[in-house]
Amino acid sequence: MVRGGDAGPPVIGIIGREEELARVRRLLDPADTDRSPSLLVVGEPGSGKSTLLDVAAHEAEDRGLRVLRCRGHEAETGLVFAGLHQLLGPRSAEIQELPGPQRDALLRAFGLNEAEPAGAAGEPERLLINLAVLTLLSDAAYRRPLLVVVDDAQWLDACSLDALAFATRRLAGEPVSVLAAARSESVPEQFGAEFPRLFVPPLAEAAAGRLLDVQPFPPAGPLRRQILRQAAGNPLALVELARATADSPASLADGAVERLPMTARLERIFADRLARLPEDTRRALLFAAAADDPDLPAALLASSAAAPDGGIEAWLLAEKAGLVSLDSGRVTFRHPLMRSAVYQAASFAARREVHLALADALAGNPDRRAWHLAAAALAPDETIAAALEATADRARRRGGYRVAAAALERAARLSPDPHRQAGRLLEACDLAMHAGRPLWVEQLTTGVVAATDDPDLLTEAALWTGWALGATTRQKAALSHLLPLAASTAGTAPAVALTAVRHAAIVIYNMGDEGYRREALDLLARIPTDAGEDPDQTWPRAALDPFGDRPGHLRLLDRALALPDLGANELNEMGACAWVLDETATAVRLYGESMEHLRRVTTAGSNATLGQALAIAQFESGAWDAAEVTADDARRVAAENGLDMAGRAARYVGAALLALRGDTGRARELIDRAVAGIDPAESRALQARALAVRGAIATAEGNHPLAYELLRGLFTTDPDPVPLHYHASYYGLGDLAAAAVRARQRKDAAHVVDSVERRLAGRMSTRLTLLVHRARALLAPAHEAEEHFQTALAGPAGEQWPFERAQTRLEYAEWLRRRRRTGEARTALTQALPVFERLGARPWVARTTAELRACGVTMPAGREPARQVERLTAQQLQIARLAASGLTNREIGERLLLSPRTVGFHLYQVFPKLGVTTRAQLRDALNDAELG
Template identity: 50%
Template sequence: MARGGLVVEQRPHTHALGAVTGPEPDPDEPLVGRDAELGRLFRAVESTAAGSVVMLVGGMGTGKSTLLRRAACRAEASGGRVLRAEGSEAEANLPFSALHQLLRPVLAEVDGLPERQRTALQDALGTGPAAPRYESAPDRLLTGVAVLSLLSALGDRRPALLVLDDAQWCDRASLEALSFAARRLEGEPVTMLIAARDGGHIAGFDRHTPTLVLEPLDDAAANRLLDQQPRSPTGHTRRRVLDQAGGNPLALVELARAATAQDAAPGLPSAGPLPLTERLERIFAARLDGLPADTTRALLLMAALDSIDSPAVVTAGLPDTEGDVWLPAERAGLVRRSGRDLRFRHPLVRSAVYHAAPARARHEAHRTLAELLRDEPDRRAWHLAAACPGPDAAVSAELERTATRARRRGGHAAAAKAFQRAAELAPRSDDSARLLVEAASAAVFTGDLGWVEELAAAARARTDDPSLLASATVQAGRLAILTLHHSTVFSRLADTAETWAASRPTAALGLLADAAVVGFYSGEDTQRRRVQDILQRLPEDAAAAGLRTWVTAVTDPFGNRAELTPLLPWLAAGAEARPEQLTTVGIMAWLLDETPQAVRALDNAFDRWDSQGALPEGLGGAVAWAYVERGRWDQAREACARTIAVGRAAGLDHAVACAATVDATVLALLGDTTAARAVADEALSLVDPLESRSVSVYARRALGAAAIADGAYETAYDQLRMAFTADGAPVHYHASFPLLADLAGAAVRSGHREDAAALVERCARALADNASPRLRALLDRARGLLADPEDAEPYFRAALADPVLAHWPFERAQTLLDLAEWLRRRRRIAEARAPLTEALETFRRLGARPWIERARAESRAAGLDVTDTAPDALAQLSPQQQQIIRLAARGLTNREIGEKLFLSPRTVGSHLYRSFPKLGITARSQLRDLIDGTLAMAGDQP
């Protein structure tokens, strides 16, 4: 069977990395100049018990494929299972094609996955029922969890090695699923080795992926490699080969072959201005001269094939591999035989063969393949497109159907490319514009804003249809709000909204809603005022009342609170059957400090919406913040994990940073301050603090909380003070205010009372009568902490007076603890005991370890008999272990917990195994009794 790939000559001799010129290599044979790199890969393969990922990066011909083969041979010789896939330019547009190639030998194992995971993975791979399971694309995270679970199950039987070559040509959907699993392989007997050409971005694999760079061979190694060639060049010719090759192994071998050729092959080319890749490609192309016509046609058809086109197609379309037609190509060093298979010696050979052919011959080759692929409509469509010399309505329609199938399977990048190519082939400009808007809509989910804007601009150039123009702009705006460059994005959205205010008010309002979100992220007051100004110029429309409310709430939640709060129940009722709108209502309620309503709306939304969308929502961090404030920290962390996973897969650093700051805050409150600081610092590294004041303030909140937990009050004050300007104004019009009470507490303990008091009063004047009950309580707590001792009590009492404040359990418990400490210092010890008892109970329920210790110390000082209770045993566990224990106590299986927390079942089991001795239990059945009383945090407080 002929397939694209690396090729070996018939004549065996010593091989070179990246240019194998003999039979499949002996894995024990030394490699020229690559011992260190091979040793690094061997160590990765041999340490599969810990799980590892290594990215192998190098230029064309540096030996990546050979190194991968050696590592695979080592793994197989050690009894491991090896799964392989090769990226292909022709298949980069086919969603999940690389993943299907990788998992093809173990597809039967998919049946053992939980139903939701099995369905998601089968739908992604196209191996499920013919009818689509989803109205929209399947949840990309669920697909990633399914891949992780499958790899974990394979590793349970024997160590597994995944080898992905030419990853720069793998489809994006496959890379996202594999990168999701790769970040969670710790503790799994699974290793992932990925090779890619340098300079390319491999979706999902970021700067944190361990990377091994293949540098050019040094002079000594280059000379050794030349010495090992059958006809080693000498003298002036040798110096020219060394000079032109620049240490590239493939170039050394091929240039040496060309320089010493004794047949019709071309001699050594001049160095010239051409890049090395083009020079080598010309060498390969020149070897086509003089080949028989039948051989040239066979080579071109082989070059046009996808690497996993069906065997029936290959058999029908190409001459038999045992036939004489291939012998001239073998003698020319263009293909190699391995058993009954034929392969190109290198991807550059395939490229040279394809591009050296006349356009008419290439078109004919693709038409031949398309005719043979009638049972594979997606591959057929792309071959038909490649055969088109110009516009063709029928082929455009075929590609549109391919794009629709790709989008349904979650292959957003593949869908966008198919829509884009369909647009290029559409004869009518209005059809072309429509398809480009569809392409932009699909490309949104790749996170590539530049591509989305390019598609939108191309659509605008082809039509003056108002609805299409509006849709193209809205698609770009939809992604723009999740990216980093808020100033540029805001201007673009606001300018267009202002232009359309009179002629297209509905579209203008949609863009203004996005602009408001960007303004929230940036925290720039001039942007807020501009949004409000444009909103006033838009006509009132009852059908758009919800969107107007959104814009108002996002831009001025406190100034408009009295007007907007009564609308929340009405908006929630109207959105009851639409989970995405319920989520919007929940975010608005959070902005207005109506956290109980926010959580109810979000709970209702998620009950009706298993898949929370393929991208984070605008202000998606608000979901996690609402759960934090409500005391449901496990759910907050689950929401953060989802947003971080989706954001990383789509390359949306800002979305990742938003979620990371919430997660860092929860980690600090739980007492894992080292992890909290690491996560907060990473969030800060992902954004420009002047472009995203919201993330900056939230990160300072997390770092301040970590410092308070450690008792480092000077550091805490420095961090929290950065949420306000030098003269005490809030850096962010919404995010800064909740920090006031903690800032006051840190100030009192670090000698900054006067500065903090001035800051608190300035904020109080800014809020005036617009402060929510929650903010009034925080202001009162801050004033109590900063007041002279004889004046503090009324403020603490006021901060506890409103029963509604019980909906913010941690903040209320902090105030109770402050009051109790004040009472004890005033020798009113008996009065201090009740607030101390209530505060300690709340801290225990939440698992706020540093505050538990502080409350226990204060309770002992007040004469209370404080004994450890069962829930305190959780304090010995990491936050993630606590999450797993609580979910296990609710009866969830390891697989169900893994699906919820994006972990493998093995990882869940490992955490449980390590946690049981710390908890003093031996069986899962004991967990419910142990956790009894702590699960109140998973439901609404009265």
């Protein structure tokens, strides 16, 4: 806060906020190429965030920028797209110019078009809505540079936040800046780490003193010291304490006011000021405090209905008291805490009267009416609960899962029938799960347990609790719910038991704990094989024992895939089954089909759990560029939705790609973040992957003893080495053997390989068989090595894993060259090199080209096309390939969830990197680069 006087103009400059203002102003400078296009201003209530945004907006307008603004409202967090309507609703003419599907979806989101989507009745439309926002902002910026200002983002409804975050992430390179502010204790999860933050700290004492000096009645002496001490550098507290104590300095000078938490202290000040206002003014303020922003006109009419002067005097007194500002028929509280104080200071009877009046005034808007009736409810009321349930259904059909879950949760609280209450809470669990909110699901299930003793409902609640715990890092807690539930229902409700084991299987895979795995396998043996459908049986059996009955698992997978109309969840589980069985190409296909389902019918456009699994499969199948894009998207979605384990797995993929491409510093940072704060005993799968990545980093840096030490950690040091993880550990065998050769640890590594072969005799997949032969070839005596090399390279099956095959070819070539068989070595090297170049595996490219030179091959000075492609980011390469295939910018944007102008911006950067000037040249340039 920097405003002085009751109704005077803003103080020139911002007292004590010079550095913060300079940072905000960078957003407005298009010549600053190093600036970020977005900035989130974070601070405690009253720290001056809104003032910074106001100054930025005024300066932006002075510079000729177009400014779009919206502000979160505490009472609107439960209303779908309320914030977005505030931001874009006045742009009706521009909305009409949108592509038809986007326009119609956005109008439906605003309640202006009740028609169902053509051909997709009832399906959520969040993707189209988000694309509409992206297109609107992009098109607006094309006409004139744009600044989007979002204040009090912590109170913006979730759907609006999702849409704004979606657009912001995809507006790179366009003349659009996004400036938002949120309270530090409640930053929306949509504003993840990719949004730069500006923390607004408390004012220094000198700046705080200057702010007191410009107040209408500057305090002095002991009172001044008391205010400075109690305000603790908070600008709003300084201003409000100075105002509130202007007529009673003695009490504060004597230290009569306690040191309370800031929010409570300020609300108490506001309440004291309210008490001195006439009843009519307090009632008018309560209407404004209780109303959602779109409801404010109705609130103003209702509050003034009984006043002979239309309530003008009441509002003038409120403005004079410094509680609100009046502008063009609108009422704005000077600070959100003032709104809260007004509402909390009123009795329940007064609040109820206001909410009932607002409900009557909003009879034509059933959603807003339902929430006001709920706020006025004295006791459980089925009529109101049913109205909220209908609101939830409308929100769900528009993709507002979080809002729908909140409405159902409130409906449950108002349900007179405990059984109905529990049922609504369970429906809310399903919606909260789709919203990716595991902690919320857990809270909802707690309510179910308190509401009912119905065994069926309690069983369903236990399943949801297990899912919620498993989606976070509380793996043991998840199993403590799921495994006993499976044990208790295996004989009486086998379908429930199977569902519990299915949920437990992914947790057990992540943990890699042998005790839990054996317990789950024993439970699975007790569940009839005809319980559930084939897809229900396939995943847990393969996940818990991938090497136990591989032929049986594959038969079950084939039967499941033959079923018609498999949904996204079934495709996801079948993809996971194929992946764990090393049917990698099938896994990529199934995961991709599942992702396409989700992109058509869900709110987020992608699912973090599915995304990280697809990224791993793409990585293993040699689609590294696609894996990078998929993993980055999965990590972002996981961060936005609290899906911790999925986010960690996505970081692993990113770290593995960086390590194998030679960017060891970033790889080390990313894998450290992936495992930070997690108990290794509760996540052996992630621990095994981290060891593999760190081993690859050490190898790339030439530290072979460290690489061997790390990779050796994949197996215990027992006389018969046991894998750290019953599945993930085995895939490090080849790299373990390669590091052993350079670290002079052949004997120890051979002991590990011997143990693996004994343990998995006759049960290995093709991939694992090839890896074992690679390891044997590296570790065996010279007279045995070639047979293993040739077996590892025999047949086309190994081409499913191109990087692993290229590694084996390189190692075979090195073995051949040492035996002066340079002709054969050159053949293997020329087969391996294009793979390494295509993948961007620079350390392996360097090693292969060195071997070719040692074989007498004169290497070209540059291999320029490959270097040109390496200069492209993963997203630029993806856009270039789509453009080369003939797609337009708009078609590419729809596929990649980018605006057409962003696509054009990326292509503008791609052309000089590839040495082309037209789209027609892209295909040849990319083909030349990838063929080397």
